[in-house]
Amino acid sequence: MRRKGLTISIILVLILVFTAGVLWFSRKNISEKHLLKGTALLQENKYSESLDEFQKAHRWYGRSAKALLGKARAEYYLNQFDASAIDINNSLAIDSAQADAYFYRGLLSLKANDQAKAVADFSKVISMDSVYARAYYHRGLAKAALSDFTGSVSDYRKSMDLDKGNIEAYLKSIEAKSAVDDYKGAIGDYDRLLNLDLNNADALASRGYLKLNISDLDGALSDFNKAIALSPNNIDIVYNRGSAYARKGDFAAAVKDFSKAIEKGHKLNLAYSNRAKTYLQLQKPNDAARDISALLKIEPLNAEAYFIMGISYSMKNDFKGSVPYYDKAIEINPEYTLAYFNRAVSKGNLKLHQQALPDYSMAIKLQPHYPEAYYARAKSELNLQKRDSACMDLKKAKDQGFIDQEDLLNSFCGDSNSIIQTEK
Secondary structure, three states: OHHHHHHHHHHHHHHHHHHHHHHHHHHHHHHHHHHHHHHHHHHOOOHHHHHHHHHHHHHHOOOOHHHHHHHHHHHHHOOOHHHHHHHHHHHHHHOOOOHHHHHHHHHHHHHOOOHHHHHHHHHHHHHHOOOOHHHHHHHHHHHHHOOOHHHHHHHHHHHHHHOOOOHHHHHHHHHHHHHOOOHHHHHHHHHHHHHHOOOOHHHHHHHHHHHHHOOOHHHHHHHHHHHHHHOOOOHHHHHHHHHHHHHHOOHHHHHHHHHHHHHOOOOHHHHHHHHHHHHHHOOOHHHHHHHHHHHHHHOOOOHHHHHHHHHHHHHOOOHHHHHHHHHHHHHHOOOOHHHHHHHHHHHHHOOOHHHHHHHHHHHHHHOOOOHHHHHHHHHHHHHOOOHHHHHHHHHHHHHOOOOOOHHHHHHHHOOOOOOOOOOO
16 A cells, blocks of 8 residues: 555656646746747837737746846837846846847946946947947947047947948948048048948038048039939038039139028028138129128128128228228137238238238237238338338248248348338
8 A cells, every 4th residue: 555655646746747847848938939929029110019028928937038138128119228227137147148138238328328338238249249240339339429439430340341231330430530530531431331322412422521621622522513413402512512612713613502502591601601702712802792791690790701891892902991890800809810910911001001010910929920921011110111120020931931022031131222112
């Protein structure tokens, strides 16, 4: 009987163990099914539905690191950041070898502006998976936020090499390179980007702007023209093309583009200012003055506007009329070197040489390497019979590379008789 009872007990234990095993495998199997469904829904951007499936997976098998991480990912995309952080840490407590868990924790650190912690987590991801393109990209973002632009560019480059379709990585790399004035490097990134998308008008326009910054005017104009052909209603590209035309010396074309910008009300202050400067290059001071009048209605304290207006009067030989505008420019900006210089020239042309001297001196004080100012001051000093100071200024102008003064220096400061020259 005892033997029979023992046998029955063993059988019962085996049945219980078997049943427990079946239940365990069954629960894990059910959990895996919810996990797979949740992952599929997550890939379809159905975050609420995927979270529900991950929660079911967790309930059926609570020790599933994958279910907890799935929950964390869905919660992240649903902006439930606190819950996401808790689930990530719980997931890592079960399985610390999950690169995705560190990646999403890094994303949460970025959201919290804890860039140093984000860099640490993304670095952990990369140490576990050296071809994790998104980890390089987001670590680049964190480094850029820490002003480590060299490090960020390196990470963006690695991300781009691993995922050539990551357009955002190209753009962020360009942004980081531009921040350190590496315009040629940024242009190279646009070259690679445009190899992926030849008809990207924004990329063409941006590359054109960078080329403008390195004075590749032909390249800039080529890019702007292609961008305008693709996006004819983008007036900002037209405005930038106007800037390229102006710098290249095609002032008529520049006026047309700035005029289009003004017609559309785009960057009115800059468009009026640049068109006015272009009109001056075309020897059209009255047109320039009209643009400056319009600009001053928008920005009544624009020092450069008053300066340009002064030039428009000087171009018409109305030196008396120019002085009040230079006065106003200096009142608004007391360190406006060119305004002092031009006011001095106007005063010289009005035979007010004594009044011109302090303005020349102020221009030189603000810009010590200013050979034109030394030369012009010397001419006023000659008119005032101040030979010694004039000769010193002429020599200074020569030393700074101003060659137009050679004859005057030789004739007046040498052994020959003085030759006094007027402003005009």
